[in-house]
Amino acid sequence: MSLTVVANRVPIRQSDDGDWVPSVGGLTTALLPVLRQRGGAWIGMGEDPALPERQPFPADDPDFTVRRVPLSQDELDGYYYGMANRVLWPVSHYMIQHFEPNPSFMETYRSVNRRFAEAVLDEVDRSDEQIWLQDYHLMLAPKWIREARPDVTLGHFWHIPWPAMEVFRILPWARELLRGMLACDLVGVHVQEYVDNFLESARVLLGADIDGQTVHYNGHTTRVEAHPIGIEVDRFKQMADSDEVRTKAKQLRKRLGTEHIVIGIDRLDYTKGVLSRLEAFERFLENNPAYHGTVSFYQIATPSRTKVDTYQQLKREVDEVVGRINGQFARDNWVPVNYRYRTYTQFELCAFYRAADVALITPLRDGMNVVTQEFITANQNGVLILSELTGAAYLLPEAIQVNPYDRDGLAASIRTALEMNPDERTTRLNALKSTVEGLDVQRWARGFLDALHA
Structure with missing residues (x-):
């Protein structure tokens, strides 16, 4: 049984020497081994018109086909920067103040989703094919695929809340998107x-019949399941x-020269709570002068969606x-906040994870937040402070859980983490590590595909 993966991005990139290699990312890591074993296609958007629409990969002995859906700049602006980033993203994260319900965004989104569906239909030629669509960029494509090929098996994974x-x-188009x-x-x-x-x-919105975790609507049955x-x-x-x-971890601790290191690592996105986290650390310094000069907060913010006005603001x-x-609290050789607005490799981030005593991962709303799991895996004796408004919080009760809107509570949790005794630190972290090992991304992919097959 072959597999067709449909995602916003393709899973390969061109290296500095011109060779095509797999991209770095959890989805690529999880699904490329399956495609190599089973064959099929990976369909994603094409932003560079110079690249071929169909590209066998690897070139010397192909396992599957990379299929690009070429998009113009106007299509990118409406489908990706518009509908995906200014409509679906803020609504899914409860950030209604950033919601821009522009009808032209939805019009372009429909058009692009139809083109994705047509690309899928070009690649699928067997009734036992599994088609796995990814995320909020592709809510409408399943409808057109199903209408043309009622015999294929369709799955969709939603990667955000x-x-x-x-x-x-x-959403003005909530019912259409649900259909x-x-x-x-x-x-x-x-x-x-x-x-x-x-x-x-x-x-509520469609009047569908719900039986446990199964939806019966318009003559079709859809199973809805949790697959963290x-x-x-x-x-x-x-x-x-x-x-x-x-x-590198030892060098970082030596360079900062403080007894305690607190880290925050995020894309610079309004959902990640970077601003409120900094204000909470400011409150911590105001309330705990004894910690001045002994704690360094290292915030890494990866540039994200830099063309969108709200991200620039x-x-x-x-x-x-x-x-x-820093202007209020810095003294002598102590800088309380070390802020880096740049992209780091996962290897470089591992040094920060390992060096930290505390990780502040406090999104205002989020799903599984893989940074949480990276810290847990790489760290040896640290404490995780985690927003209770994440999906991850349901699975990681050993973290210190906080409401990211509660500035005083978050400031207090920093002190609690710094003063936690070593035995409790070890017990909590070991339990978190055990959970994360069970969530391994390849196990996730196998579990979803097994459920889709069933």
Whole structure:
């Protein structure tokens, strides 16, 4: 049984020497081995018109086909920067203040999803084919695939939070988008809360019949299940235990010169809570003068969606808060906030994970947040402070869980983490490691595909 993966991005990139190699990322890591074994295709958008639409990979002995759906700049602006990033992303994360319901975005989104569906139909020629669509970029494509090929098996995995029905229905096109998803045989989300939200959306907005976790609508049956995603655990373990990462971690601690290191690692996105986290660290310094000079906060913010106005505004606000904190509290050789607005490799991030005493992972709303799992895997004796508004919080109760909107509570949790006794640190971290090992990304892929087959 072959597999067709449909995602926003293709899984290969061109290296500096011109060779085509797999991209870095959890989805690529999870699914390329399956495609190599079973054959099939990976369909994603094509941003460079110079690249071929169909590309066998690897070139010398192909295992599968990479199929690109070429998009113009206008299509990218409406489908990706518009509908995906300014409509579906903020609504799914409860950030309604960033919601821009522009009808032209939806018009382009429909057109691009139809083109993805046509590309799938070009590649699929067998009735036993499994088609696995990924994420909020492709909510409508299943409908057109199903209409043309009622015999194929369709799955969809939603990689971000599925919001409560009362929030999802804010979308002017909520019912149309749901109908697209319900053409699938299996819809996967991260945790049971998202399953329940999806089911309620189908029941209330479409009048669908709900039987347990199964939706009966318009003559079709869709199963909705929780399949929490993980990371490539063994690879992160090997990186964290390498001599180079150990050395870099020691060098980082020596360079900062403080007894305690607190880290935050995020894309610079308004959902990640970077601004409120910095303000909470400021409150911690105000309330705990004894810690001045002994704690360094290292915040890494990876540039993200830099063409979107709200992200540009967020960067300006973060820059201002970092300057304010350092201007008020810095002294002699101590800089309380070390802020880096740049991209790091996963290998480089491992050194930060290993060096840290505390990780502040406090999104205002998020799904599984793989940074959480990377820290748990790489760290040896640290404490995780985790937002209770993430899907990950359901699976990681040993973290210190906080409401990211509670500045005083978050400031207090930093002190709690720093003063936690070593035995409790070890007990909590070992339990977290055990959970993360069970969430390994390849196990996630096998579990979803097994459920889709069933």
